[in-house]
Amino acid sequence: MATPSRTxxxxxxxxxQMQRWLERVRAQDTRALRSLYDxxxxxxMSVSAQILKDEAEAADVLQEVYLKVWQQAxxxxxxxxxxxxxxxxxxxxxxxxxxxxxxxxxxxxxxLDPVDIGEQSHHNAVDSGIERCLEVLNDNxxxxxxxxxxxxxxxxEVQQRxxxxxxxxxxxxxxxxxxLKRCLEA
Amino acid sequence: xxxxxxxxxxxxxxxxAAQYVAxxxxxxxxxxxxxxxxxxxxxxxxxxxxxxxxxxxxxxxxEQAPPANLWRQIEHSLPADREPKAQTAQTRKAGVLxxxxxxxxxxxxxxxxxxxxxxxxxxxxxxxxxxxxxESIGPAYMAPLSWEGDVALVVSGYRRNGDxxxxxxxxxxxxxxxxxxxxxxxxxxxxxxxxxxxxxAVTPENRRWDLDAxxxxxxxxxxxxxxxxxxxxxxxQLALMEGPCIQLGNWDSTDG
Numbered sequence: 001m002a003t004p005s006r007t008x009x010x011x012x013x014x015x016x017q018m019q020r021w022l023e024r025v026r027a028q029d030t031r032a033l034r035s036l037y038d039x040x041x042x043x044x045m046s047v048s049a050q051i052l053k054d055e056a057e058a059a060d061v062l063q064e065v066y067l068k069v070w071q072q073a074x075x076x077x078x079x080x081x082x083x084x085x086x087x088x089x090x091x092x093x094x095x096x097x098x099x100x101x102x103x104x105x106x107x108x109x110x111x112l113d114p115v116d117i118g119e120q121s122h123h124n125a126v127d128s129g130i131e132r133c134l135e136v137l138n139d140n141x142x143x144x145x146x147x148x149x150x151x152x153x154x155x156x157e158v159q160q161r162x163x164x165x166x167x168x169x170x171x172x173x174x175x176x177x178x179x180l181k182r183c184l185e186a
Numbered sequence: 187x188x189x190x191x192x193x194x195x196x197x198x199x200x201x202x203a204a205q206y207v208a209x210x211x212x213x214x215x216x217x218x219x220x221x222x223x224x225x226x227x228x229x230x231x232x233x234x235x236x237x238x239x240x241x242x243x244x245x246x247x248x249e250q251a252p253p254a255n256l257w258r259q260i261e262h263s264l265p266a267d268r269e270p271k272a273q274t275a276q277t278r279k280a281g282v283l284x285x286x287x288x289x290x291x292x293x294x295x296x297x298x299x300x301x302x303x304x305x306x307x308x309x310x311x312x313x314x315x316x317x318x319x320x321e322s323i324g325p326a327y328m329a330p331l332s333w334e335g336d337v338a339l340v341v342s343g344y345r346r347n348g349d350x351x352x353x354x355x356x357x358x359x360x361x362x363x364x365x366x367x368x369x370x371x372x373x374x375x376x377x378x379x380x381x382x383x384x385x386x387a388v389t390p391e392n393r394r395w396d397l398d399a400x401x402x403x404x405x406x407x408x409x410x411x412x413x414x415x416x417x418x419x420x421x422x423q424l425a426l427m428e429g430p431c432i433q434l435g436n437w438d439s440t441d442g
Contacts, residue, residue, distance in 0.1 A: 030261065030264065033260075033264075034257065034261075037257055037260065041251075041252050041256070041257075042249035042250060042251050042252065043244065043249050045249070045250040045251065045252045046244065046247050046248065046249050046250040047244055049250055050247060055250075055253075058250075058252075059252050059253050059256055062252055062256060062260075063256065063259055063260050063263065064389065064391045064393060066260045067260065067263055067264070067391075067392070067393065067394075068391055068392075070264055071392065075224065077227075077230065079227075079230060079231050079234045080231070080233075080234020080235065080237055080238050081234075081237075081238050081241070083238075083241055084234060084237030084238040084241050085234070085237065087237060087241050087244065088206075088207060088233070088237045091207075092216055093391060095213070095216075096213050096389075096390040096391070097389075099212075099213060100367075100368065100369060100389075100390065101369075128242045128243075128245060129242070130239065130240070130242045130243055131242070131243070131246070134243070145208065146243075148208060148209055148210060149207075149208040149209075149240055149243065150243060150244070150247075153210075154210045155209075155210045173208075173209060173210075174201075174204075174209075177204045177208055177209075178204075180239070181200075181204075181239065184239060
């Protein structure tokens with residue numbers, strides 16, 4: 001049974017602890033990296049696996065990610081959350097791996113669970129602001145954003161899957177992200 | 187609009203950050219973006235904002251436990267000279283590996299140095315011990331590999347140390363705007379017969395990996411290293427990158 005994931009964006013105690021660990025990682029404290037790993041690896045594994053659709057490759061990417069955290073902990077300047085920083089690193093590393101394999105997407109849009117693409121997940125016990133704002137978007141923008149952000153589809157791949165012109169897809173994503181931002185700031 | 191003004195413009199930063207965090211940038215453009223975020227705090231802040239904004243979407247998916255041995259692999263891949271140091275608020279304590287990376291950091295080093303001069307500079311610096319601390323174990327072997335006229339990748343070989351087998355690290359130059367696309371694989375031309383021995387895959391991120399006895403022997407006797415796009419066959423004339431081998435210290439031929 002899938003483990004329900006908890007919302008992390010409003011846990012200041014955890015956020016402060018993660019910042020302290022990262023400072024110690026900068027000082028080359030392996031135990032601090034281990035603490036960070038224990039807290040974050042399951043979520044980052046999920047982020048990578050959604051893009052790569054291959055657990056072994058996702059684990060490989062995760063190894064690269066934590067090595068990068070070790071080497072570049074000083075790059076985190078305290079702006080934004082440690083979680084956000086880690087997810088960006090993981091997503092980009094996964095995209096690099098995906099593109100380097102020049103893998104063609106084999107799953108069709110139909111193979112993806114509708115709950116993955118457009119509808120709100122029932123795993124969350126706590127309602128998330130971005131989930132509410134995502135629901136307000138039109139279907140096209142919502143699908144395009146989820147395919148791009150969660151699954152790492154390139155604009156070209158989104159265009160092929162949704163069978164719309166590339167310019168239209170780019171516009172959906174661009175405007176959709178701005179509408180999300182406005183909705184969250186409202 | 188000048189470059190510095192462009193990346194202070196909130197709208198520009200916001201659009202770039204949104205594309206970087208949630209959209210579709212090529213690997214090359216993403217590397218450029220990462221360099222820009224180091225140089226332009228408003229852009230870095232915009233990326234952080236977008237990352238925090240989009241992050242809760244991942245909560246719709248269940249977490250996934252990584253393989254049980256993953257932490258051990260990560261720990262094994264950390265530089266051998268790491269030691270926990272006293273905490274300081276602002277200072278950065280760099281290991282030998284990180285200090286070597288600094289040699290290729292445009293913010294630290296000499297922008298006018300050419301590839302050949304850079305090799306000489308690295309050799310001189312290491313031999314003078316300016317980078318290596320007395321307690322740390324530095325590389326015994328180094329190969330700067332050039333791509334399109336610039337030193338793009340530095341491969342360093344570390345001899346066996348106790349239980350830690352011999353290992354290689356492959357570090358990309360931070361001065362590059364882009365990198366060879368597609369698969370990249372490292373080979374050594376080695377020995378009297380100049381045979382080609384496959385050493386491992388090179389990833390877009392810096393990485394290190396252990397070498398078996400054969401691999402280390404190949405490194406010790408290597409004339410040059412080369413990167414191609416194939417782990418199975420080698421055609422030197424189609425190499426993506428190549429460079430000479432530099433022995434940095436004496437070692438016993440039975441090491442590794």
